[in-house]
Each structure stands twice: as C-alpha cells, then as structure tokens.
Amino acid sequence: MPSNTPVINDAELLEAARVSKAWPFEEARKIVERLEKEGAAADRVVLFETGYGPSGLPHIGTFGEVARTTMVRHAFETLAPGVKTRLLCFSDDMDGLRKVPTNVPNQEMLANYINMPLTKVPDPFGTHPSFGEHNNARLRAFLDSYGFQYEFASSTDYYKSGRFDATLLKVLEKFDAIMDIMLPSLREERASTYSPILPVSPRTGHVLLVPLVSRNVEKGTVSYEEPDTGEIVEVPVTGGHCKLQWKADWAMRWAALKVDYEMAGKDLIDSVKLASRICRTLGVNPPEGFNYELFLDQEGKKISKSKGNGLSIEDWLRYASPESLQLFMYQAPRTGKRLYFDVIPKNVDEYLSFLTAYPKQAVKERLGNPAWHIHAGNPPTEELPISFSLLLNLASASHSEDKDVLWGFIRSYAPDATPERFPRLDHMVGYAINYFHDFVKPSKVYRAPSEIEKIALADLAEALERAEPQTSAEELQNIVYEIGKTHGFENLRDWFRALYEILLGEAQGPRFGSFIALYGVKETVSLIRRALAGEDLSRG
Template sequence: MARNASQVPTDWVTRAADEAVRHAGEGKPVTCASGASPSGPVHLGNLREFLTVHFVADELRRRGVDVRHLHSWDDYDRFRKVPAGVPAEWADHIGRPLSAVPDPWECHTSWAEHYKAPLREALAEMGVEMVEVSQTEKYRAGTYRDQILLAIRERAQVETVLSRYRTKKGDDEAAEAEPAEDLSRFPYKPYCRGCGRDTVTLLSYDDATTDLAYRCQACGESHTTNVATQDEGKLVWKVDWPMRWAFEGVDFEPGGADHATPGSSYTVGKDVVKIFGATAPSFVAYGFVGFAGMQKMSSSAGGVPTAADALRILEPAILRWLYVRRAPKQTFDIDFGPEVVRLYDEWDALTKKAADPAKRDVAVLAWERAAATADTTLPTPTVRVPFRTLSSVADVTAGSADLISQVISHVGFPHASVSELEPRLAKAMQWTHEFVPAEERTTVREAPDADRLAALDEQESGWLRLLVDGLADFDGDLDQDEVTTLVYGVPKLARGFAVEEKPSDEVKADQKVFFKLLYNLLVDADRGPRLPTLIVALGAERVRRLLTP
C-alpha cells in the first residue's frame, strides 16, 4: 500500500521533544540540559551527550517552542590522575578542581579550559548553540547556597534514599552500623582552604551555626568553613545532579546507558530531586560510540579521537548525521579508514533522495536534521564531487588544492573556483594524507619500466599504441568522458570492433588484462584509482612517456 505523501515521519528526536514538552507543560519554556567534565579530551563518545540534547532542542526550536540548550561544565570536579604525556609533578594537583589545575601545555588558563576550547570550536562548526554554565563559577558565587543548606538539613532523608540503592554488602552493613549524624556520608564536601584539595575528613557540623570543621589529609591543616556564608565546596555528585535539575528546571537530559542502571546516578536522582521539590527530567540513555581506522589520530591525548579530529575529514553535516540517524540506545563505530568513502557515497545518495518531496521518510528526516538547524544550513560544497573522486585525485597528484581543482574540472565536474569544492576538498586531501596507509597510496612511476616495456608481447604493444595515439588526438586538456571511451575502447579496436559497440566476452577479458598492464606501467601496482581519472590527473604527456619504450 502506498504511503500517504502528507504523512509526517517521526523519529527518536520527535518523541524525546514531545516528552520534554510534557514535562515542562504545554506552552511553557523548555530546558534541555547536557553536562560534561572537562577532565580530558571530549571524545566522540562524549559528543553524543551534546548532540542528543542539541537535536531535541533544535526540534523544539523548529516548532516555535521557547527552548534553551543548557550545558553544564563540571569543571568544579576534582582532578583525579595524571595522564600520559603530562609532567609527573602535576600529581601535586590531584584533588583540586579542574578549573584550578594549570594547563601543562600553557595555551589556556586552566586544565578545564584546555579541553573546553576545542570542543566549543567543533560544536560551532556543527551548528550547535548552547548556554554554557561553569559549575566552578556557580558554586564559588554562592548560587547554590540555599540548595546546599537544604541538602544538609535534609541529610538524613538524603542518606535514606542513597542507602536504598546501595548494592554492596559492606555499604549496607556500614549504613546500619553508623549513627545518622556520622559525617562520612555528609552530602557536602569542602575543598581545603589551605591546599585547595578535596582530601578532607569532616570533623563536626553545627546545625545552628552551619559551621563545618575538617582536617585535610594532604596538607594536615584544619579549618572551619561556614556553609551559609562561605563557598568553599560542593555537593556530592548523586546529590549535585538532581539539585541542578530542580534549580535549572531541567525538562530533558540524556545520559550514558550506565546512568540508567539500578543504583546509578539517574535512578537515585529521581528520588533525591523530590527533596528539592521537583521531578526528574525526561531521560534517554545513549549507547557506546566506538572508533576504528584511527591509528594516526594523534592530536588527542592517548589517541582518543575528538570532534575536531573527525571534522578534519567529515563535513559537519555528515558527522551530525552519524548521531541523529540512530536511536540513542544504538551503539555504533565511527570508522576513519576506507569506510569514509562509502559514508560519503551514502550521504550523497540520501541527499539526492531528499530532493524529492515524495520520498520523505525517516531516513530523509535524519538527513534534514543533519543538513540544517532551525536557524542555519550547514556548509556544503556548491559543486558536489564524489569523495572517492576527490581523494583519488588528491592521492595521484599529491598536489595543491588548485592542481586538484584543475583535474576535477576535466573529470566531469566543472567549477569556477576552488571554493565551490569546499569544504569537501579539504576533507578529502586531509583524509588521503592522514588515513590512507602508505601501502595503499598511489605512487606514480618516476620513469618508464624499461624491463616490462621490453617484454611486451604483440597484443600488449598494440594496445599501448592505440592508447597513446588516441590521447594525441585530443585537443588541449584531457576530458574524462573521452578518456573513458578511449580506455575501454582500446581492446575493442584491437579486435576490429567500434568503440561504441557492446563488448564481447573476449573483449571483457582483454580489458581486464589491459587495465592491469596500465596500472603496472603507471603506478607499479595491479590496481589503483579509476584509470580514466588517473590518466586525466597525470596528463597526456606524462602517460605517453611512461607507456613508450
């Protein structure tokens, strides 16, 4: 049965947006929230946090809903360990807020900012707009004082909720054995006033004065902080997250699949948030994103690819598409190897489909979400050249963008300037340079293979003469269509057929042998880029020189 052309397709974004509106209340502003700790490179797995929220907020924006994408940087989290490549003396900063740890590369004001900055740039390139919140700034400004005091006053109730979800036997026994006023599970933890670390043991808390006394295990100093007047710490994570849901009025927030398991942060938070007088936001769990073909992805610490890395070879719309075309719970890999060529082919085919309104379905809806936001269209080349063609020419020429542009014009894609090929041309050049293994690169011979040319049989010699003579007949620069006709036509001509005739089985067999011969003589391999493209890229004179004894 034919699909109703007027039917509007729906996807996971549609459903999540509907849930966010229901949580907020019809006609009310909607807050969609994301959060991340800038403790290291924000890799492509972490990117799912940002894009999941972006697509939902963007859908609401398209509907005319008053919506904000609120992103919390958990830069007030502790610095946990010194990664490879960082001086060992940075271990002295373990336990301090990420915002207080110096940038060892000295290019940003702090460890946290070092990892925020490149992610901001990548998100801007992908059309993601969000309101950023620094938890360091919020806590130190006293923004959450009332919420902190509430959590402390209701600490017995908080502990009742947290203990309900503990699964370790030791924790259960400790909960039963410990008196309620024990401070080992106090919902608030200060950073030491002396050394700035969170390595503190709480000694006492006075409900009347809100004085919290502690001793630092790292520096040995003892201090007292007044929770009502001094802002020197933060709530523990499983209280902090639901507190922010209530404070910011969050209506939708995703999380990794681990957050939705029994006893996890979201599960516990659904009960803790009630203490703050609110309800948990609508939630979707997202799955793992893996990586392949990224052996040379060296810009990130530990070789973990980031959005900035991916954008070196993928158009922004295509990177968005990888995330929006699958339901969040679906896991997937991003492959930076040969799969990139197939990915571009798939995107181009979908782009053609999307041009036909009668073919609008869920796949096209994903394309629409990836190709544009409610406010802007993502950059796309004016002249769309297949990625495999661009990368093949970049491989063969190993030249400048201008040289590649010249060849591309002669292989069937005329254009007025290099800019009409961007951003795809730059991506293809980068991919060819960085991700095509040396053994798979096309290396054009510097000089003719004298031994192989001397060993040509009569049939092979005849094929090469027909090709060289045919190239000499062309006026000026080579044309892709003419060269294609000639290359496929040589074995036909050798057997007395016209080039436009359908090849016989014998001709087809000859073509395979002839093509292998050309690859051997031009690039010292049995295969390579499409021969017409290769010949146009090399030019008639260079081909003639390599094929003539």
C-alpha cells in the same frame, strides 16, 4: 550556496513532525508530553542541558552530545512553535582533579595538584589561569565555530555565586534519604566512607573525599575531620565551601535549574537512575532524555578525555567537513560505533548523498533526512559533480598533493566546475589531499598482475584507446565489465579488486568507470601500460 529548495508550509511541517520516526522527533515528543502533563504556562522556557567534565581535553564525544541535543532542541521547536528554549552547556569545573591526563604537557606539575578543584589547578599549557578554564575555553571555541546556540555555565561560578545555595540546603535536609539511595549502589569499603557532600578544605583547598562527622541543618553546615591534622572543621554547605559527589551533584543541578532534557552515554544508565531518584527526593521531576551508545577507538575501547584515544575534533576537521561529523553523530545514536580515521570518507559521501536527495523528497521524507537535522531545517542546495571517494582515488592515482593539479582533472571531467562555483568541492579537494598524504599514501601496496590479469589489462587498454573522447562514465564502466566477463572472471568483484590492487595499490576503490572519466582515458591507459611494463607505480 544558499538554499532554493521550496519552503515547506508550516501546517504540513507540523503534521509531518508529529508522526516523524526520526529519533530527534521521538525525543522531542517526550518533552511535549512532559509540558502537557505539567500544564505548563505560556511563558514556560524549556531547558536543555549538556554536561562536560573538564578533567581532560574536549573530545568528539563531548561535541556529539551538544550536536545531538541541538538536533532534539530544533525538533522540539518545530513541534512546539513559539515555546522558548535554552541550551545550557554545563562544565563541572569545580570537581577535584583525581588523576593526571596522559595527553597534556607538564604532567609532573599537575601531579602536585591532585584533589584541587579544576579551576584552581594551573594550566599545563600556560594559556589560561587554570586547567579548568583552559579546557572550558577549548570547548567554547569549538562550539562557537560551529555556530551552536548555547549558554555556557561554570560549576565554580554557580557554587560560589550562591545560585545553588537553596538546593544545597535541601540536599543537607534530605541527606539521610540520599544516603539510602546511594549506599546500596556502592561497594562495602566505599559505602563506609561515602558522603554526597564533599567539603572544600579551607587549609589546602582540596575537594575532600571524607566522611562527615556531623551535620547541622539549622545552621546549614557540616563538620569533618581534616586529613593529616585530625582537626574537626565546620564549613557551610553553601557559597562554594562544599561540592557534591557527582551523582548527587547531577541531581542537585537538575533540581536547581529545572532541567527538562539531558542525554547521557550508555555507561551512565545506572547513574541516571540514581540521580533521577535523588532529584525526585529534592522535590523536582528529573529531565527527559535517552542513553546513547559509546564511541569506540580502533581497538574497540571506549574513547576517553584523559587517554586521548580515538579521534580528536581537530583530527576530523583536517580530513572532512563539519557537516560530515554531524552526520556521524546523527546516525544510529543507540548503536556503538567505531570512531577512527577510516570512517571519515564514507560519512563525507553519505552526507553529500543526503544533501542531494533532500530537494526531491516529500515533507515526511525530508524530516527523516539527516541533512534537515544537521542544518536546522534549511539544508543548502548543492549537487557536486564528484564524490569524496573519487577525489581520494584521483589523488591516489596521480600521486599529486597540489590542489591546482587535482582541479585540472576535475575541470576536464566537469568543465563548468570551479573553486568559486563549488566552494564545498574545493574544501573537499583539500581534505582529500590531507587524507591521502596521512593515510592512503603510507599504506598503499601495489602488486604485479597475474598472467590472466595481464592479458585482461592489455585488452582493457586497447578497448579504452578505441573509446570516443566523450565516452560517458557509464559507458566506460560497461567496457570494464565486458573485459572482465570476456576473460573469465566469474565474480566480477575479483576483476575490480585486481584493478584497484594493481593500479591504485588499494584493496577497494570507486566505481571504475567514474574514475576513468575523472582521471582521463589517456591517463588510465598510460597507468595500465606502466603496470604491464612492471614500473613502480608508487613513485607516481
């Protein structure tokens, strides 16, 4: 549904952006200051970069970095109207395969290609010329489906085409200075064989982790001892004949491409510092950026591409909207967050709340509203009649996985609601059915009411039967409250928890008056009567 929210005046938008405390604006102001210190020319293009290591399938963390960087990019464009920007999604697909991911097929085959560049490793899925190209395609397809504006770059292409050659020769020239930066950060055993320049063996094609025997700055070559044969081999550092170790590679890329902004996970703080020092050694200021906290799986462990733990991108989109995923990325990026299925419903409803609040807010408040950043300053205007949590409880109480059945309840509650008028709500019905089927239904545990609860439930059923057909959700909630108070529930949370556990088989639920209004007064009375009769509510 197109936005009809009043357009913000450019001048007041710029003024609000300059003082906004929303984190994308705080980041964007760092880039503005960078350009001011530089005395940048009018035609200066600001380059944002994100990195991807295609040694494993793309995961939500990969998407999160692009989504967050896009938010900073838009905030910068708001602060600096007219300044051109680019977002480069760079894949380190020339890196050697160091271990076999556990979440892909044909692992025995992949084990034969350890140390080969990822673009030379066969695709275990059999759909692309190489494993690197398969993973690159997966990432691009997903980013394209979101409508991200970006350019994709392949490390293999950049190395082999010569785009990095001038900077690679600079790395060779500054080899000793780079070693001085790196060696103190390494364990003694690793330091004894470390080289920031990794030759690609002409014999095996492997990206070799070997020390260099000699370097020739004038010729632009390095020499090494070929494993197994002991032969001394000389190769150019240019043209894809060598690949840099990743910290040096990161710095070289920043320097070669003149990257202005790149964020990274908290686990890479020390790596950012080292790469920044190397970048300065190469004569270029490192990019601006910040360190975000890591996503954790259900056990509190860092999510990993190779392990495939935590939620996949596809998982989230089976149960919730893309916008709710972007909200998860926007919220508190410097706070570690558990990324598991049970965080989804909350993010869906919070997204809808932010969307509903946006048109009523002043300019400064709007720029702090996540919906502004998720929708690049133009959130749609749409206020839905029910929440996602209510839909989940409707599916739970009705035991229905039929969209038409759920829409029947919705139309009884909101007669003007139709799938055509509320397409977002129609999508939510589908998400709710999927979530109910996969998570709610298998974990539902009903309990029998205690004697006190039986009396309270019987009185509640009678009170609801006396209610007028058009009784509002708020009035129904008051009826439930009064029954709880009358029957001595000192803490009304205990009364509502009893309703959820006895009638819905869950420990918590929605505002109960809203649930009654949606599910239907008669249907709720029937549910209570069945519980009092000892029927098995898990059968629907």
